[in-house]
Amino acid sequence: MNLFNVYPLFNINPVKAQGSFLWNEKGEKYLDFYGGHAVISIGHNHPYYQSKLKDQLEKISFYSNSVQNNLQIELAQKLGEISGYEEYNLFLCNSGAEANENAIKLASFHNGKSKVLYFSGSFHGRTSAAVSVTDNPKIVAPVNYSERFIKLEWNDLKQLEEIFKTQGNDISSVIIEGIQGVGGIMIPTAGFLFKIKELCEEYNAVLILDEVQSGYGRSGYFFAHQEFGIQPDIITTAKGMGNGFPIGGVLIHPKFEASNGLLGTTFGGNHLACAAAIAVLDVIKNENLIGNTLEMGGYIENEIKDFPHIRSIRRKGLMIGIELDRDCAEVRKSLLYDHFIFTGNSNDKAVLRILPALNIKKEETDIFINALKTVLEEI
Ligand SMILES: Cc1ncc(COP(=O)(O)O)c(C=O)c1O
Numbered sequence: 001m002n003l004f005n006v007y008p009l010f011n012i013n014p015v016k017a018q019g020s021f022l023w024n025e026k027g028e029k030y031l032d033f034y035g036g037h038a039v040i041s042i043g044h045n046h047p048y049y050q051s052k053l054k055d056q057l058e059k060i061s062f063y064s065n066s067v068q069n070n071l072q073i074e075l076a077q078k079l080g081e082i083s084g085y086e087e088y089n090l091f092l093c094n095s096g097a098e099a100n101e102n103a104i105k106l107a108s109f110h111n112g113k114s115k116v117l118y119f120s121g122s123f124h125g126r127t128s129a130a131v132s133v134t135d136n137p138k139i140v141a142p143v144n145y146s147e148r149f150i151k152l153e154w155n156d157l158k159q160l161e162e163i164f165k166t167q168g169n170d171i172s173s174v175i176i177e178g179i180q181g182v183g184g185i186m187i188p189t190a191g192f193l194f195k196i197k198e199l200c201e202e203y204n205a206v207l208i209l210d211e212v213q214s215g216y217g218r219s220g221y222f223f224a225h226q227e228f229g230i231q232p233d234i235i236t237t238a239k240g241m242g243n244g245f246p247i248g249g250v251l252i253h254p255k256f257e258a259s260n261g262l263l264g265t266t267f268g269g270n271h272l273a274c275a276a277a278i279a280v281l282d283v284i285k286n287e288n289l290i291g292n293t294l295e296m297g298g299y300i301e302n303e304i305k306d307f308p309h310i311r312s313i314r315r316k317g318l319m320i321g322i323e324l325d326r327d328c329a330e331v332r333k334s335l336l337y338d339h340f341i342f343t344g345n346s347n348d349k350a351v352l353r354i355l356p357a358l359n360i361k362k363e364e365t366d367i368f369i370n371a372l373k374t375v376l377e378e379i
Contacts (some may be wrong), residue, residue: 017044020356020364031340034353038181038239041217042279042284042357044244061272082285096124097127097130098238113205115149117205118135120151123183174205182346185351186314213239213319215237231253233253237250242280250263296362297315297317300318300320303365303369304322310324321351321353324350324351325350334378338371341367341368
């Protein structure tokens with residue numbers, strides 16, 4: 001059997017990883033400044049994370065959601081405490097798309113309405129409702145398309161007000177990323193978020209904040225929207241939550257009523273996934289990784305801001321978009337093959353997307369900074 005060929009692959013086969021480095025089978029060492037799509041939050045194979053997972057493997061790896069699982073309770077308590085959302089309830093699933101799928105569904109169960117607003121540049125995942133609110137026609141199959149999902153322009157207050165005025169009574173939810181990642185590190189304005197919140201309240205629509213990429217400390221806040229002091233009705237998480245172990249979460253305001261069978265999953269919140277997610281939260285807290293994120297993010301921006309060919313830098317914490325005056329593909333290729341550094345791209349071809357682990361060290365950022373300087377000066 002062959003693999004279903006949907007991924008354009010770099011010809012690199014990592015076989016070992018530690019901290020912010022990966023090694024291929026020839027022993028060549030790569031610096032990871034992308035975390036495999038924003039997943040590696042506390043560094044590869046963190047010793048505490050490893051020991052928590054190994055301990056859990058020795059005990060029990062899985063049983064279904066038909067029995068008590070105290071690890072889920074521990075995870076919910078720790079996530080509530082570190083995020084400040086102690087009064088919210090947690091539903092656990094396996095991925096970012098699944099978290100958004102459940103959020104959209106829950107909103108519709110709650111208010112009985114069926115239209116969903118989303119924004120240009122968005123990426124919310126590839127399952128049914130999640131892909132319907134993703135701004136990329138190439139990945140939306142005819143079966144996913146529906147007029148119930150309405151795209152609005154990013155940061156356009158006028159259009160937002162207009163749609164609520166005309167269709168507000170049918171709008172079930174509004175879904176927005178804390179910071180758009182795949183869209184090219186696009187940061188919403190405070191005024192835009194305030195207006196969405198205000199209109200959702202006025203029309204009994206649910207505000208869903210997708211923090212799958214921008215959450216878990218990456219922005220310098222636990223969730224990116226917390227910079228603006230707004231409180232969404234539902235928050236979704238995944239990626240950095242398990243540092244590579246698949247897990248997603250839906251944080252749900254207490255006004256939403258749970259009932260048996262309303263949501264469900266076979267694998268979500270299993271013992272191993274919870275052990276991984278608890279380890280991540282312990283490390284973020286005990287090693288003050290949000291403090292490091294703020295410091296290293298500022299350092300990187302300051303060091304690179306005057307490099308040639310950089311048009312602008314969009315950044316919060318260690319979520320960094322470097323907009324070049326050209327397509328970033330060649331720069332990215334040179335960083336990878338000449339300098340052994342992983343970086344990311346985005347739907348905006350000019351934007352190099354930088355997402356290092358939150359415990360990146362200064363000397364590791366210097367490797368990236370020096371390599372980027374060399375590559376940009378050689379253009
Ligand atoms: C903001 C956002 N939401 C949702 C997703 C989907 O997550 P997953 O690939 O885990 O389904 C992604 C993935 O890139 C994302 O960036």
